[in-house]
Each structure stands twice: as C-alpha cells, then as structure tokens.
Amino acid sequence: MMRKLNQKPKPIADATAAGPEKASGPLLKVEDVVLYFTATQGVVRAVEGVSFELAHGQSLAIVGESGCGKTSLARAILRLLPRNVATYEGRIFLNGTDIMKFSDERFRRDVRWVKISMVSQAAMNSLNPVIKLGQQVAEPLLLDNRTDKKEAFERARQVFRIVGIPLAFLDRYAFELSGGMRQRAIIAMALIANPILVILDEPTSALDVLTQANIMNALKKIKQELRLNFIFITHDIATSSELADEVICMYAGQLVEHSTADRFYRDPLHPYAQKLMASVPTLRVYKKPEFITGQPPSLLNPPEGCRFADRCTKRFERCREEPPLFVHGDGTVKCWLYERG
C-alpha cells in the first residue's frame, strides 16, 4: 500500500536557482528575529527572538497552536508586514546573505517570490475571479519583465504538470475549479519563479481529508523531484509529519523546540511539545489523549520567565527566569530541564 521515496532524489536540470553556493552553509539561518505589532491595547509581541537553521534539502515543519506566532514568523521571513509594525529586527541569512539588510525594493525584486515564495492559508479563495488561471499563475514572471510572455506561459504549463492540474485548466477561471484544484493552482503560482524555499502556511486546512492527502502527495513528489525546501506551518500535528524532516515547535511567540522529525514525533523534549503530542488523537494506536489546562499567555503582556511555566507540570525554581535555547543532541530546546546539554 505505501511506497517508499527514493533516498537519493534524481537531480533535475533547472530545478533550483541555487548554484555553487549551495554546497556550503545552511540554506536559511534565522537569528534573533523579533516582530512586534501595535494594537489598540498595546504592543503585541508576536515573534520573540527566534533563531534556527535549515540545511539544504531539509523540510521544516513549524507547529503550534493559534496565536503562537508561526504565521507572524513566516511573514517576518518574507517581509510581508502590515502597517502597524512596532519592531522588526534580527538577521535572516539566505545562502549566507543577510536579506534583512536589503531595501524593500531590492527585497521585492530579488528575494520575494524569486527565492522564497509562500502559499497562504485559504489563499485558494483569493484567486482573482476575472482573470484566467494561466495568466494568474504566470503573473509573477511577467512582473518587472523577468521573462517574456511566451516563456512565462511555457513555465506555467510546466508547473501545472508538476502540481497535477490538467493543462486545459490554464484557460479556465478560478470559480470553475474545485477547492483542491484551486489550492494546487496556488502552489503552482508559488513554484513558477523557481524559488529555493517555499513556505506553506496551513495549505490544506480548509480541504477535505482525501483532497488534503492528494495535495500532500503532490507536495512530496515536488519535494523529491525539484529538491525544494519547504517550511510547512500548521497547527495539525499529524499532517505536519507528512512533509517534515525537522520540526520547530512554537509557544507564545517563542521557539521552544527544534528537533528532527524522528525525535519530535516519537519523544519530544520540551514539556509543551510533549503535551501537544499527547493531545493528538491517533487512529491506529490506541491511547488516551490528554489536554493541557489553562490558556497560552497574552502576547501583550507576556509573563516573566519561562512562558509555559504556569501550565507546566515539570516546572521548578529555575523556571522563574527565562531559559535560553540549549543545544541537545541534534536539536535545540528552550527549557531549563536540559541545562546540562
């Protein structure tokens, strides 16, 4: 019933824009990224000093519950910021270059969609209803005269094949397609400029189970054939395991654990991650799911010390102080329990 992926994916000629730089260093290095918003009640500390690295060829899942800052982190990486930003700092190295230092115009021209693209939550409902699909998907290439029309449409045909949409749909309008097809079109739009990193923010949460699984299959195929790196953001732990080589768990705007998939899904380190895994009902294995009492803290006035402390069953004295990110085995964890490494 289940086929295994090739361990060594076959290289494709024009797969990624990354060239010789690829060999050295991580693909993405995020260092102390901070993102705060101003709201009527005060300052919302959406992303608080997140740091991690992502190596080439690895896909990363970012999991956490609503309000933990995962979508804000994605927006921080892609610099898709609303008007009420209070603080936006940190360093983001893409293949060794700090893209935080780019001007907005340079970022728009050289990074956004060209190197990093994004598939948003329920983006399939934001397709332009009066433009044909082919035109819409080709649009990122037609901006700034990146390519000529002929080449753009040829590329559109290519990506439609990759994501599994029949070519006839190039001439259709968005409303003629089902939800699953539309989401594939969105993924095609994200792939068309040959990015090296694609961020997927809840790409399938609005879809049916079977459609969701079909799209995950398509994404796995794309990952294998194009050697793309994915960052997959979701609150659905089970679905995140479909595409993840590594997992980051976020809580109250902070990164609390970054482990390999093997580690995270079997035996996570951080108490919150442990509780989170325990709360997921499983179909095949019988276990009684647990829940976590209380609620996440407000991002307007986060508590001193470890933000998970008052819901944590393993808290102790030290937790009154905010723990740093400790290295533990293959990953990192933000918890005093791992002080000795």
Place this chain on the structure above:
Amino acid sequence: MCTEMARSSVGYMSEAREMENNILLSVKGLQTWFELKRWGFLHAGFVRGVDGISFELGKGEAVTVVGESGSGKTTLLRTILGLARPTAGKITFNGRRIEGQHASDLAWLRSQVGFVQQDPYGALAPFMTVDRILREPLIVHKMNEEEQEQRITEAMDEVRLIPVKDFLSKYPHMLSGGQQQRLVIARAIILHPSMIVADEPVSMLDASVRVEILELMRKIQQAHNLGVVYVTHDLSSVRYFSERVFIMYAAKMVEKTTVREVVQSPLHPYTQALLKAIPDPEPENAGRFRDIPIGEPPSLINPPEGCRFHPRCPHVIKGLCDADMPPEFEPAPDHFVECWLYQ
C-alpha cells in the same frame, strides 16, 4: 472506556423495536432535497442534501457521523433539528413524527434537542452577555425567574465555567475559544434535552483544547443519558467519543458499524480510502506516498449514476457500480455497507 456504554445493536430495523422506548431517533429512507430556482421561479434541478438515509439512535447512545464537506452531513443535522424539511422518508423522535410538519408544529422538538455548532464565537450573539445567552432559551420556553436562575447556575457549573458569577456579565469576545464552546454546550443542555446534535464542535479549537471539550461532552452525555449525534470529518477523534460510526458520502450513508470494526476492517472503499488518507503523527510519513483515489466528491445536484463513489473507486465493477445504486448489505453482524462488493 468503550465498555461502559456497550449496547446491543441487533435487529434495528424492526417495527417492534421502534415501539419500545429504547429508540430515541429513528430515520428511514430520509430524503431532504432543495429546489433550485433560476431567476427566482424557473425550476433548475434539486440539491440532494440527504438522499435516502436510514439509521437509529438509542437512548443515551452516542453516534459519530463522518463526512467531508459536500457529503450532506450538515443537511442531515438540520433535518434532525427540524430546521430543514424532509422531502421524503420518515423521521421520528421519541415516537413523534418530524417529517411533514410545519416549523410551527415542531415547537416540542426545540426543547428536546440541543445544538452545538462548529464556530464557538459565531454561535454566540456578540452583543449578549453570558447570562443573557443562557437565559434566552429559558425565556422562550416560558420559565419563571427562579427556575431560570437555577438552570443557569446548574449549566455553568456542569461545563465548569466557574466561579459562575465571574462569567455572567462577560461578553463572548472576552472568553477563550474553549470557554466559548463550553458556553455553547451549556446553552445546548440548559433545556434538559434528551439528545444533542454536534456539528464539528472542536474543529475550530486548538489541538490541546479539543480533547478537553470532547471529554466534557462525553461526561455530560453519560451523566444525563443523552443521545448524541456527533458530526465530524476527523475520523481520528471518533473512537474517543462514540461506539458507533456512520460514514457519509454524497448524501448517502455508505457504512455503519462500530468504531473498532471501522478501524480494524473497513469495508467500503471510501472508508478504506479515508483511513489511508488520515495520518497519525509519525516521522515515517514524510517518506511515503499515500495510496488514495484522486478526484473530488460529486456535486449533489447531479450525482453520478449508480453508486456515487464509483468514479473514484479502485474496485469499481463496470456495468454494475455505474448503473445501479447498491442497497444495504450486512456482511458481518451489525456492520452495514452500501457496496456491490458485498453482494
């Protein structure tokens, strides 16, 4: 956990059983179709929301209806609640008929069935306080002040929204998602109904809160011996909540059995596909493709001929499945399937 509420499920379809007061809800060949009108008056077909469904719910029994969007599960719920009129078939609640009645004649049903909706914030009037939200059903059913006070306190207590006084003057937006859903549950039980109907009650809540709410609902169900129809698309949560499960596809019920059976030996190809499609959180998932049928659920306006799943079915029998609608078979005790494979 499953043993406490084990009930014998043999011989559901007999008239005699219906006469016994063990059956809470009885549905036979239910059809709820909506007429489509073009330009306001021209007939343009029907939307077949529910197209020939039969099942029974015993008193105090919990049943999960699994279906994706477009399967007709919401229409089924609305029909049970008396909010949508059945166009054919029979549906009785506690022995009284629901089909063929005008909305005004169904007043008795309103206090008998509680409704828990998917969106906890949307289900609460944003301009009403918690107190008012709970009081409304009581006012509508003409209870006196004293009784109102008592019931409100009781309900809040039961859903653990305590201390009660602290919550009564709050507005919905001041509560967390979990608290909002508790309030919705409190409102659903405040009229002391004998059945609860829940439409994806936890799908809009965070993962860590879902279990809490499901457990609360289970506890309430057991404490008051309530019948529960729980509709969801999330098969994984089924086993923690009910004993029996019904699988819906394109307005029909394609499989009806116990939770254990459905996980261990699913019979209908659609059920099998569902099980294959749902991941458990395991690192191996990233390395394997899932063997599931492609395509989308059919439109309810123009469903395919014969078995509705046949265009996507890996075991389709040409000439049979695409021509005739399969009847219900019982290949194993208390395990019903609508599929020609089990003829």
Place this chain on the structure above:
Amino acid sequence: MQNWLVRLKGLRRYPTLVAGLLFITFFIGLSIYAVTAIPYDEAIRLWRGGPGVWEDTPRNAGPVWFDFFTEGRTPRTIVIRSGDTGTITEEAVGDGMKLAEIVLPFQYDYDGFPAELRLYSEAQYQGSREPATVSWQTPDGRTIILQEDRKLKTVDTYYISQDQELRMQLSGMAPQKGLFVSPDDTENLLKGDYQLVLTTQVPETAELEAKLVVYGQLYGLAGTDHRGRDLMIALLWGAPIGLMFGVLAAVGAEISTFVLAAIGTWLGGKVDRLFQWLTQVNLVIPLLPLLILVGHFYSRSIWTMLGMVIALNIFSATYLTFRAMFLQAKEAPYIEAAQAYGVGNFRMIFRYLMPRIAPTLLPQFVLIIPLFVFLEATLAVLGLGDPTLPTWGKVIYDAVDEGALYNGHYYWLVEPAVLLMLMGVGFALIGYSLDRVFNPRLRTL
C-alpha cells in the same frame, strides 16, 4: 455597555470626530440660546411683523461689526420718542382745543448719513383733523419746514426720506442727506443737535404721541433684511428648526427603514419581494417635484413637509443597504442556534438581528441629518418653506428674491449659507469618523 465605553475612549484618536463634535455642540448651544433668549412666540412675532413691529429697526442694514473695517463711525439708528427723550407741550386755545407741540431732539455725530428718516405718530381722537406742521431744526440754526398741512391720521407714518417735494425743496438731494448738510457745504455732514418739531391743534381730550426714527446703516450682529427684521432672529432660530427637522426626519426615516428592512429580510419570500418592489418604485419617484406639488396645492407647513419627507424616505436606497447587512447577519451561526432552541420570528427580528446591525445605524443616521437640513433649506429657497418660520433657507430665499448680491448686501446671503455649510461639515465629520469607529474594517484608511 462596557463595549461602548471602550469605544468612546477610542474616540480621542479621531481628531475629525472631535472637530465635528465641536461644530455640532456649537449649533446645539446656539439652538438652546435661541430658544431661551428669544422665546418662540416672541420670535414669531418679530418675524411675522404686524403693527409697529418693524418700526425701530433699519432696513437692509449691515452688521455692526462692519464698522471695524470702515473709517469713522457708521450711523446707527436713533429713536426719539415723545414720551421719552422728546417733549410735548400743550396749550389750551379755547373751543375745547389745544395746541400741541412735540419736540423730538437728538444729537447726530456719526460720520455718515442716515439710511432713512421716518416720523411715526398717533393721534387718538374723534372728529376732523386739523393740519399739522412738521419742521426741522439744524445745529447751525436753520429751520426747514418739512410739511405744512399734513393731515395726521390716527396712526400715521410720514416717510420723510421718500418725500419728493421735500427733495425738490432741498435742491434735489435726498432728504436723509439734504437735512443733514449746510447749503454752502453739501458734501460734509453737519454734526450736532437736531430737532424735529410737530405742531398741531387737537381737542383737549386727544392723546398725541410721536416717534422719530433716524435709521442707521448698521444694526445688530447680523444686519437686517428688506423688512428691517433683525437677521439674528432667523440665524439663531434657524439652528433649532434645522436641527429639529433634520433629526426628526432622520429618525423617522432611518429607523423605520431599519425596522422594515429587518422584518422584510427575515421573513423573506413575499414580504421581502414586496418591500424591495416598493423600494424600487420609490427610488424612481422624484422627491423634490413631489414636495413642490404638495407645497403648492396643499400646505407649506413645516410639519406637512416633514411628514412627506419621512414617508417618502422609508423605502429608500438605505433600505437596500440595510437589507444587504441583514442578509449577511441572517447567516450567522447564532441565528441558527436560536432557531434550534425555538425563538420565534418577532423575537428573532428585534432581539437577535437588529442589535447586531444597530451599531452601524448610528453613523448612517448622523450622515443623513445634514441631508434633511439641506432639504428643508432647499424647499425654503424654492419658495416652499414654511412662511411663518424664521429659517436659514427663508433668509436665503428673501436675499435672492430681493437681489441681495446685486445690491451689495452680501452679508444677507453669506451668513445663512455659511451656517448651513458649517452644520453640514460638522455632521459629516462626525458621521465619517463614527463610521470608522464602528466599522473596524475602515480603520486602516
């Protein structure tokens, strides 16, 4: 309730709202002042006129603060009454008659000529009238006979400045100029003490009174109109009347529309279609021509107009706006839940649907008030205003009718126009910022 308090605090962040509120508070203050300082009956009396009401005020006089901008002192009105600063001397002459002499002195030291001169007199007695003599004494000692044998009526007005014979007597100069200059120096005004003397023979029992009014060129804070009415009366009273009309019309129309939209949208089916049809028909009917017809053939009373305006605005375009909002609100899950626990139609409309949309009612309502205020003014300008009420529209109508701009009386037209504009601006500022407060999606604008 707390909801609203938080919202109100948020208002501080909207300077336009504060500005608008200041404007409207000003107008409300003006209205309160108008109603208390010049009570309604008094205002109507002053506006409608009647015997003697407009005597003491000059016609077409500008506001007194014009003096700021001109050199010298512009003349104000001087009123000399016989019972007051004037004197009456009576001398019996036998046959039951007496010779009465009324002397009306005044001091004139303005730098301009008066606008008009009038002599009002009352001679209460029966019988035939003896001729009276009216004479004028200048500061440089000359006496000019204005009239020698004027037959005084019981109530008499002698329009001195319109006396053509007197004009000829004064070498063609208008009396209000000619009586105030020396024959040698006809350009410069002669300042000093003047006197008007009225002598006549009357029966002893007669009661005689006289009043000389030397009309100035400026009067009051706002000037006067062609009848000598103090414009301040209309400017002050225009505020409460305009506000009342606007608010009542807005309330009557908006609230009815709101309720009907809720009912129509909820009940759906035939009722909804009927209401929509009524709206569409109503949209085609032109409001102003219809009001003109009614005003012409039936009544121009402000209450009739108000009633018609409300009636014709119930099924307006606003109905469709509200309907769209209610259609959306109807889909909310809590409505479905309420149906499930048995809420009936009436309760659903009034307790579940309407409170949801009511917050947006407020900005709509505020934005509509100036429209009705302008409508009332428009009707007045077209000559359909309530003839008895002092409103801004009426002032504009009079001004246009009497050629105010042509004759240089700019203030007459500008004052009411500016007030109308300010009121409109005030409401607009409030309305648009309230819109942003209550409709969060507009906040980023």
